[in-house]
Amino acid sequence: NAGVTQTPKFQVLKTGQSMTLQCAQDMNHNSMYWYRQDPGMGLRLIYYSASEGTTDKGEVPNGYNVSRLNKREFSLRLESAAPSQTSVYFCASLSLTGGYEQYFGPGTRLTVT
Amino acid sequence: GDSVTQMEGPVTLSEEAFLTINCTYTATGYPSLFWYVQYPGEGLQLLLKATKADDKGSNKGFEATYRKETTSFHLEKGSVQVSDSAVYFCALSGRSGTYKYIFGTGTRLKVLA
Numbered sequence: 001n002a003g004v005t006q007t008p009k010f011q012v013l014k015t016g017q018s019m020t021l022q023c024a025q026d027m028n029h030n031s032m033y034w035y036r037q038d039p040g041m042g043l044r045l046i047y048y049s050a051s052e053g054t055t056d057k058g059e060v061p062n063g064y065n066v067s068r069l070n071k072r073e074f075s076l077r078l079e080s081a082a083p084s085q086t087s088v089y090f091c092a093s094l095s096l097t098g099g100y101e102q103y104f105g106p107g108t109r110l111t112v113t
Numbered sequence: 114g115d116s117v118t119q120m121e122g123p124v125t126l127s128e129e130a131f132l133t134i135n136c137t138y139t140a141t142g143y144p145s146l147f148w149y150v151q152y153p154g155e156g157l158q159l160l161l162k163a164t165k166a167d168d169k170g171s172n173k174g175f176e177a178t179y180r181k182e183t184t185s186f187h188l189e190k191g192s193v194q195v196s197d198s199a200v201y202f203c204a205l206s207g208r209s210g211t212y213k214y215i216f217g218t219g220t221r222l223k224v225l226a
Contacts, residue, residue, distance in 0.1 A: 004156075040218060042202060042216040043214075048213060058213070092157075100145050101147070101159050102159075102214060104158070106155060
């Protein structure tokens with residue numbers, strides 16, 4: 001059981017380049033989330049998808065777009081990367097059984113130069 | 114809005130010392146409360162959770178009690194090990210709607226042999 005997988009694990013971009021971070025879960029969860037983690041700031045929600053076909057902004061959505069491709073996959077796109085988007089990005093999915101636990105992927109470390 | 118406040122780190126302890134990491138929250142309604150742990154280079158893993166007042170979550174020797182009267186969910190362990198060195202995050206989630214998490218900023222724990 002793979003859980004939540006993310007690709008790539010590491011990425012270096014130049015300012016202005018675009019890229020898509022991929023996330024997939026095999027737990028049949030409806031809700032999925034994208035976070036960024038910055039030193040001293042914990043995790044901040046970028047976008048989430050409560051169910052297939054729906055997406056909503058979180059706390060820090062500017063500069064990002066998302067696509068909920070199907071129930072399994074939720075991608076995050078940076079159209080024109082900026083140094084302020086240097087961060088570690090985590091994808092998560094939500095289990096509604098047993099207390100609403102989120103399951104996290106291993107993260108993507110992105111550096112924008 | 115909802116918020117989570119946890120003690121600043123880093124916390125440095127000797128092996129077998131007693132650990133407390135404070136976490137307080139502000140929320141409307143009755144959120145679920147969580148402690149997540151992040152080991153170096155990895156994603157977040159659920160450590161323990163509590164879904165209603167006076168519940169005690171426990172796992173791997175760690176405990177936390179959901180205290181509604183003091184709006185707190187402090188993490189404790191009686192005897193820490195070097196392997197407990199990690200970053201610990203307190204989080205809350207509503208129990209309806211989007212189940213978005215609010216995270217604290219994280220507390221880094223270093224245990225010395």
